Amino acid sequence: MNLFPTYKRFPLTVESGNGTTVVDNQGNEYLDFVSGIAVCNLGHRPPTVQQAIAEQLDKLWHVSNLYHIPLQQEAAELLTNVTNLDYVFFCNSGAEANEAAIKLARKHTGKEKIITFKNSFHGRTFATMSATGQGKVQEGYGTMLPTFEYLPYNDTKALENLHGEDIAAIMVEVIQGEGGLVEGSAAFLEAAQEKSWELGALLIVDEVQTGIGRTGAPFAYQHAELDPDIVTAAKGLGSGFPVGAMIGKEPLADSFNPGSHGTTFGGNPLAMAAVKATLEAIFNYHFLQEVKEKGAFLQKELQTRLLPLLTVQEVRGQGLMIGVEVKASVPSIIEELRGQGLLAVPAGVNVIRLLPPLNVSYDEIQTAVQRLESVLKQTKAADEDKLNTH
Numbered sequence: 001m002n003l004f005p006t007y008k009r010f011p012l013t014v015e016s017g018n019g020t021t022v023v024d025n026q027g028n029e030y031l032d033f034v035s036g037i038a039v040c041n042l043g044h045r046p047p048t049v050q051q052a053i054a055e056q057l058d059k060l061w062h063v064s065n066l067y068h069i070p071l072q073q074e075a076a077e078l079l080t081n082v083t084n085l086d087y088v089f090f091c092n093s094g095a096e097a098n099e100a101a102i103k104l105a106r107k108h109t110g111k112e113k114i115i116t117f118k119n120s121f122h123g124r125t126f127a128t129m130s131a132t133g134q135g136k137v138q139e140g141y142g143t144m145l146p147t148f149e150y151l152p153y154n155d156t157k158a159l160e161n162l163h164g165e166d167i168a169a170i171m172v173e174v175i176q177g178e179g180g181l182v183e184g185s186a187a188f189l190e191a192a193q194e195k196s197w198e199l200g201a202l203l204i205v206d207e208v209q210t211g212i213g214r215t216g217a218p219f220a221y222q223h224a225e226l227d228p229d230i231v232t233a234a235k236g237l238g239s240g241f242p243v244g245a246m247i248g249k250e251p252l253a254d255s256f257n258p259g260s261h262g263t264t265f266g267g268n269p270l271a272m273a274a275v276k277a278t279l280e281a282i283f284n285y286h287f288l289q290e291v292k293e294k295g296a297f298l299q300k301e302l303q304t305r306l307l308p309l310l311t312v313q314e315v316r317g318q319g320l321m322i323g324v325e326v327k328a329s330v331p332s333i334i335e336e337l338r339g340q341g342l343l344a345v346p347a348g349v350n351v352i353r354l355l356p357p358l359n360v361s362y363d364e365i366q367t368a369v370q371r372l373e374s375v376l377k378q379t380k381a382a383d384e385d386k387l388n389t390h
C-alpha cells in the first residue's frame, strides 16, 4: 500500500451508490447510514446535483478568485438567506472553514484567546487541531498553539465563571459529533451566547457536521435560537463535492479585505454548482419538515425497539443525527451491522452514530432499525451493571 496509514479502514470497498444504497465490489448491498459522515445529505448521486455539476463541467471548471464568479454570489445568498449572517467565504473543507473563522475572530477583535470545549472536534490543521479538545488528536505533535483554552462541555457554571480581556471568541458545536453525539443543553448554549456578549468576544458555531439540514433546520443553532457571529459549514454543503464555507456577520467584513485571506480552489465554479443545487433542495420548508418527522420516527423506533435491550443505554440526537449509546464493544457491533447490510460509524467511545441521507425513506428507516435490533439482541453487555439496574 502506498498510502499513509492515517485511517484504519473497514474491510469494505464501495463501488457504487444510489440514494441510500451502496454496493461493494462483491455485489453486496448496504443501507448507508453514514453518508460519508454527514456528507451525502441527499443520498448518493442526487440527480439535480449531478445535473448541475454536469452542466458546469461543459462550461468552466476553475477560474481564480481574482475574477468574478457569479455562482459564488448565488450560493452565498442561499446561505445568508436562511441565517442571521451576511457574508460568506468559500473554502474546501471544515478545517479550512474553522481556520478562517479563527483568523477572522483574532483579526477583528485584536484579541488572541479562543475558548473551545473538551471532546470537541474542529479539524486537523494546526490551529483547528489546537482548537480540538481531544488529546488523541493532538498526540505527538508537540506544543499546541497556546491561545486555546478548553472548558468542559455542557458545564454552564464553567462558562459563567469565565473571565478575561483577551478572549477573541467562544467556539462551540451545538451537538458534538465526533465527541460522542452529545447535545449541548439549552442553558449551556445560552450561557455561551451571553458570555460572548459580556466579554466582547465572537460566538463561532461549528456546524460542519450539524449544518445543511442535518438536524431538521438549515443549521442546528437555529433550534437553540442563538445569534452567532460566525457559522462554519462543510460536510453536507456540496453533496460530496469537497467544499466548505465560513459565514459571518456584516461588521466582520472589513477585517477580511484583499490580501488578508484567500484560497486557490475555494469557491470554484464546479464546487459552487454543487452547493447551489444542494442548498436549493435542502433549504426548503417542506424538505426540512420531513427531516424532522423522519428523525422523530427513527428516534422513536430506536427507543421502542432498542432501549429494552440490556446493551443499550440511551438513544439521543436531533433530526437525522442520532446516537445509540451502548454498553458493549462498538467496533464489533459496527462490524456485525455491516454483515447485516447496514453501515454505521462510531462516535466517542461507546456510541453508534447514525447519519442517513436526509431523504431516506420510511421503509429504509424501518429496515435499518430491524437490522440494529437483530444485531444488538445478540450482543453481550460489557458488564453486568445494567442487569442490576433493570
Ligand SMILES: *Cc1c(COP(=O)(O)O)cnc(C)c1O
Binding pocket: 092, 093, 094, 095, 096, 098, 121, 122, 123, 124, 173, 177, 178, 206, 207, 208, 209, 210, 234, 235
Ligand atoms: C468533520 C468536522 C470538521 C473537520 O472537517 P474536515 O472537512 O474534515 O476538515 C470540523 N468540525 C466538525 C464539527 C466536524 O464534524
